Amino acid sequence: MSTGALPRTRRRAERDAAPAAARGAQLGHGRFTPWLFMAPYLTLFGVFVALPVIYGLWISLHNWDQFLAEKPWVGLQNYTDLSTPGSAKAEPFWRAMLATGLFTALSVPLLVVLPLFVALLLNKRFPGRTFFRAAFFAPYVLGVAVVGVLFRFILDPNVGALNYVLGQIGLPDDTPWTTAEPWVWVSLVGMTVWWTLGFNTIIYLAGLQDIDGQLYDAAEVDGAGRWARLRHVTLPGLRPVIVFVITVTLLASANMFGQAYLTTQGAPSERTRTAIMFIAEEGFNDFHLGSAAAMSYVLALFLMALSAGVFFLFRDRKEARA
């Protein structure tokens, strides 16, 4: 910086380049270089991420039928329709939200606990460990479309392999896995556990590796048994990982679509039609994109409240303990 610089320019220069950054700024790039580097991504980001967040809101304020030239402004009507009990939109929408809620409540506990046990089984070094790890993770690599049609076939009440196997071992062989409650829920949760257990397991395994081995040694010296070590070393050490797994699994379950779309197809009588499924039907089968957009925002609000809830729940406890 030249000594002759005017105070104002100098102040601006200081503001532009924080001290730590001065080095980098000197080893210079032009003013536009960073923007050139970012331009391709920012174009995509602007068109398909930033714009839609606002545009969706705009759509939700209209009676938006893609095949009609007129898309009249309706204000908040798409939202008030949802909060009017007994309105044609409210009833099926909240039923779909309830289906999503039920699926989430049933699947998340299993998907948080079972992978933890599998991860504990896999945590020690032993021959074959890599094979088992890969075998459990493999289903996660499949798409939900494959998982959906595969289980639609396996769970078929008439020709499905599951009922046949159950019959062979002396259990009922005519369970309506894809067409009647409560079996549809068992099916949806079961196939989801099969599909995603490996993902949570891998995350737990990484978390387990970060726990200081000396803590286990110390616990053992203190006479802690296996259970005590799990309770007082493993679980506290995994705490942030568990919170992460809960959050990710909650959101994934609340966004469930493919399994119900393909395997139960909403049966029986739309009881397993999830929120996302209903929004997609509303928007693309009934061409009510405006109301579908409004429903998307309502669902999104729930999802964000949910993750905020998890965050605060676990944060508060931690502070209380400290």
Place this chain on the structure above:
Amino acid sequence: MTRTTLRYAALALITLLFLSPLIWMILTAFKTEEESALSPPTFLPTAWTTTAFDTIFDSTAQTPVFRWFLNSIIAAFGMGLVVLATAAPAAYALARMEFRGKRLVFAAIVATLFVPPIIFLAPNYEIVAALGLLDTLPAVIFPLAAGAFGVFFLRQFFLGLPRELEEAALLDGANRWQVFWRIVVPLSRPALATLFVLSVLTNWNDFLWPLYVLLNPENLTLSPGLALLQNANAVDFALLMAGGLVATVPVLLLFVAAQRYVIEGVSRTGLKG
């Protein structure tokens, strides 16, 4: 000793549960249409046949499965490349350059990671339609490639690289592009490979979006294609499982070949996400 036995017994049981649906898919794919719908089912095909695969490669069939396969390949690898080409330079700028608005740009990008994806369904449909991309492969490449994950992931990685090499090159008169292309990119091969593989998997397995933006049976990718196969009047389970197999084998091979990248990518981003 008994504990080891117990561990192996438990693991073997879970493995059996986990692999049997996949084995069933493979066995069924090699049965005839009639045999695949028998009740009670046969375990092994009575006569191994490739009828289902013949239908897949039959370009005159109503359901051009092989065409879907090619479409899926183009979309998935296309998206992998688009993600690398756009996210890497952007992440480099955000990790290593100083400019006004940097924090704001990065915060805006990261904030969108927390926006539930359902928000994008309706507006992106309209945007894709307005761009004339409805029912084309770019419709299933670009919106997905715009996600913030790649930039976030690579920026973290770039920040962890030692600065010295880059600074030496800059002192020697290299410009930023040369530093990025000749030093940062080669040093980042593992991270770039991880991001590429994760992008390919994401795109290959995406279902909801392609189901509604790809319309003509000719233009589908495998995921919506499988839904179409299943919704046929009389489901041909052998063909359905063969289609499932075609949708599975490439990602399974990719997973086996790049297992280290996938698992490390998942666990690392899992922990840092």
